[in-house]
Amino acid sequence: xxxxxxxxxxxxxxxxxxxxxxxxxxxxxxxxxxxxxxxxxxxxxxxxxxxxxxxxxxxxxxxxxxxxxxxxxxxxxxxxxxxxxxxxxxxxxxxxxxxxxxxxxxxxxxxxxxxxxxxxxxxxxxxxxxxxxxxxxxxxxxxxxxxxxxxxxxxxxxxxxxxxxxxxxxxxxxxxxxxxxxxxxxxxxxxxxxxxxxxxxxxxxxxxxxxxxxxxxxxxxxxxxxxxxxxxxxxxxxxxxxxxxxxxxxxxxxxxxxxxxxxxxxxxxxxxxxxxxxxxxxxxxxxxxxxxxxxxxxxxxxxxxxxxxxxxxxxxxxxxxxxxxxxxxxxxxxxxxxxxxxxxxxxxxxxxxxxxxx
Amino acid sequence: xxxxxxxxxxxxxxxxxxxxxxxxxxxxxxxxxxxxxxxxxxxxxxxxxxxxxxxxxxxxxxxxxxxxxxxxxxxxxxxxxxxxxxxxxxxxxxxxxxxxxxxxxxxxxxxxxxxxxxxxxxxxxxxxxxxxxxxxxxxxxxxxxxxxxxxxxxxxxxxxxxxxxxxxxxxxxxxxxxxxxxxxxxxxxxxxxxxxxxxxxxxxxxxxxxxxxxxxxxxxxxxxxxxxxxxxxxxxxxxxxxxxxxxxxxxxxxxxxxxxxxxxxx
Numbered sequence: 039x040x041x042x043x044x045x046x047x048x049x050x051x052x053x054x055x056x057x058x059x060x061x062x063x064x065x066x067x068x069x070x071x072x073x074x075x076x077x078x079x080x081x082x083x084x085x086x087x088x089x090x091x092x093x094x095x096x097x098x099x100x101x102x103x104x105x106x107x108x109x110x111x112x113x114x115x116x117x118x119x120x121x122x123x124x125x126x127x128x129x130x131x132x133x134x135x136x137x138x139x140x141x142x143x144x145x146x147x148x149x150x151x152x153x154x155x156x157x158x159x160x161x162x163x164x165x166x167x168x169x170x171x172x173x174x175x176x177x178x179x180x181x182x183x184x185x186x187x188x189x190x191x192x193x194x195x196x197x198x199x200x201x202x203x204x205x206x207x208x209x210x211x212x213x214x215x216x217x218x219x220x221x222x223x224x225x226x227x228x229x230x231x232x233x234x235x236x237x238x239x240x241x242x243x244x245x246x247x248x249x250x251x252x253x254x255x256x257x258x259x260x261x262x263x264x265x266x267x268x269x270x271x272x273x274x275x276x277x278x279x280x281x282x283x284x285x286x287x288x289x290x291x292x293x294x295x296x297x298x299x300x301x302x303x304x305x306x307x308x309x310x311x312x313x314x315x316x317x318x319x320x321x322x323x324x325x326x327x328x329x330x331x332x333x334x335x336x337x338x339x340x341x342x343x344x345x346x347x348x349x350x351x352x353x354x355x356x357x358x359x360x361x362x363x364x365x366x367x368x369x370x371x372x373x374x375x376x377x378x379x380x381x382x383x384x385x386x387x388x389x390x391x392x393x394x395x396x
Numbered sequence: 397x398x399x400x401x402x403x404x405x406x407x408x409x410x411x412x413x414x415x416x417x418x419x420x421x422x423x424x425x426x427x428x429x430x431x432x433x434x435x436x437x438x439x440x441x442x443x444x445x446x447x448x449x450x451x452x453x454x455x456x457x458x459x460x461x462x463x464x465x466x467x468x469x470x471x472x473x474x475x476x477x478x479x480x481x482x483x484x485x486x487x488x489x490x491x492x493x494x495x496x497x498x499x500x501x502x503x504x505x506x507x508x509x510x511x512x513x514x515x516x517x518x519x520x521x522x523x524x525x526x527x528x529x530x531x532x533x534x535x536x537x538x539x540x541x542x543x544x545x546x547x548x549x550x551x552x553x554x555x556x557x558x559x560x561x562x563x564x565x566x567x568x569x570x571x572x573x574x575x576x577x578x579x580x581x582x583x584x585x586x587x588x589x590x591x592x593x594x595x596x597x598x599x600x601x602x603x604x605x606x607x608x609x610x611x612x613x614x615x616x617x618x619x620x621x622x623x624x625x626x627x628x629x630x631x632x633x634x635x636x637x638x639x640x641x642x643x644x645x646x647x648x649x650x651x652x653x654x655x656x657x658x659x660x661x662x
Binding site: 050051052055237240241243244245246248249251252254255256258259260261262263264265266267273321 | 458460479480481484485489490492496497498499500501505508509510511512513515517519522523524525529530533534537538541572573576
């Protein structure tokens with residue numbers, strides 16, 4: 039009954055175009071924010087940090103990034119894993135070459151380097167569309183992984199070919215390396231997710247976001263009303279790759295600590311992020327977060343139910359988990375092809391009218 | 397509808413002068429030696445049977461096609477090879493014969509899109525949103541709301557355009573073109589597929605755009621009644637060639653035009 043816009047009058051255009059137009063939504067948003075910042079860090083332990091929160095936050099950044107490119111600008115990319123690898127290796131090289139450089143700058147610069155690489159691999163998008171572009175970005179995926187395996191300079195000539203993140207601190211507090219506290223890990227990822235989600239929202243609601251969506255919906259009409267397709271597409275590739283690069287840097291430095299490129303940044307990761315945004319909802323920041331949550335949390339929840347709740351054999355549980363996750367993906371896509379974000383919107387529409395049917 | 401009476405609006409220096417345009421696609425001749433001018437502030441109609449080259453002419457004007465021969469002079473300068481999005485920046489906007497709205501966006505966002513050439517805030521200001529970008533966004537919103545009032549589509553501003561009926565989609569598209577505050581507005585069959593009531597509404601909007609905003613309009617339309625009432629001057633095309641050019645009265649009595657439209661015994 040309280041989920042209404044009735045009585046919530048908007049007297050300015052700024053108020054009319056805010057992110058959460060309904061008062062209850064605003065309150066809920068601040069509530070989630072307060073819980074995430076003030077409550078979770080005190081309760082979090084190693085398991086929750088490593089299994090749930092940190093991967094959730096890192097994949098959220100990657101999903102927002104891909105959603106900007108695919109959901110908002112309509113350019114399909116299968117190179118997400120490769121671009122994450124660029125972020126990770128840039129972060130590794132920066133932190134080993136410049137040990138005094140703060141880790142936050144390290145991660146941001148890694149994002150910027152990935153943005154440049156992303157723009158380079160985005161150039162074909164000016165000529166080709168759809169499936170053909172997907173194949174072109176697939177080439178980026180394989181090329182980048184090959185490159186990081188092949189050129190020893192990228193992994194500092196280590197014998198194993200792995201890269202390992204040295205310990206780095208913020209205000210004397212370790213956020214990477216073996217001695218990191220779970221809550222510090224969690225908070226740095228949360229800060230990146232919050233800042234980047236906020237920036238993504240700003241970009242997508244302004245003129246640049248409308249240009250991207252115009253290109254997505256009808257590129258010829260967009261060009262004729264004055265959108266420069268070159269700048270719109272390449273800016274989408276740059277911004278998207280920045281996000282994906284930051285996600286790769288966080289994934290390597292804060293989450294895993296040591297990676298081997300073929301395993302950590304293979305084609306599977308590209309598909310994983312693509313699934314996240316398709317299930318979460320294309321063209322929605324909220325959808326990216328929900329999609330990441332769905333793909334990260336669902337297997338964990340299932341595994342816990344099957345192995346701990348039902349005492350199944352671990353191997354059997356793993357196989358069943360794959361099948362159930364696959365079936366659920368199909369179910370959600372059939373039930374609502376526009377993703378969980380759209381389901382959420384429909385639920386909100388219904389809630390607005392409740393208890394009346396219309 | 398009084399503008400047919402004012403058919404002899406003083407023809408000033410032409411806003412656009414189209415000289416001897418020829419356009420071919422392989423062996424197909426779409427336009428052959430077409431020349432006419434568009435005077436500042438007039439409503440200029442282009443008529444002709446299907447396949448006469450009317451839409452091709454608009455596509456040449458807004459740079460989507462590059463003609464093999466001929467020159468276009470705009471605001472007293474010869475226009476060189478130029479991309480469509482830069483032509484939009486010079487103040488030429490258009491609507492399409494088949495609606496070309498951005499389906500995933502609301503009517504409001506579609507019309508806001510029309511102002512893309514007028515946005516000043518750069519990337520970093522938009523990223524930060526607070527301050528300049530938000531103020532600028534509000535300015536654009538105010539202008540767009542005036543257009544929404546003008547076109548009487550207040551009720552549907554937040555509706556995704558894919559859900560709107562045809563007539564309203566046409567109006568939103570006109571709104572998107574007007575949002576760019578163009579000097580020259582190209583309308584490609586704005587009344588096609590409409591019932592009489594919708595046509596009358598659209599005619600009123602076209603006349604008001606010309607009168608209130610002083611926008612020069614190029615109009616392609618099949619409904620002769622509409623053309624004769626609205627247009628100050630009419631160009632008639634057939635098989636890619638210009639066969640007549642003049643005020644509506646002359647056009648109606650021109651033998652070539654009657655032949656082209658009604659057919660002629662061979």
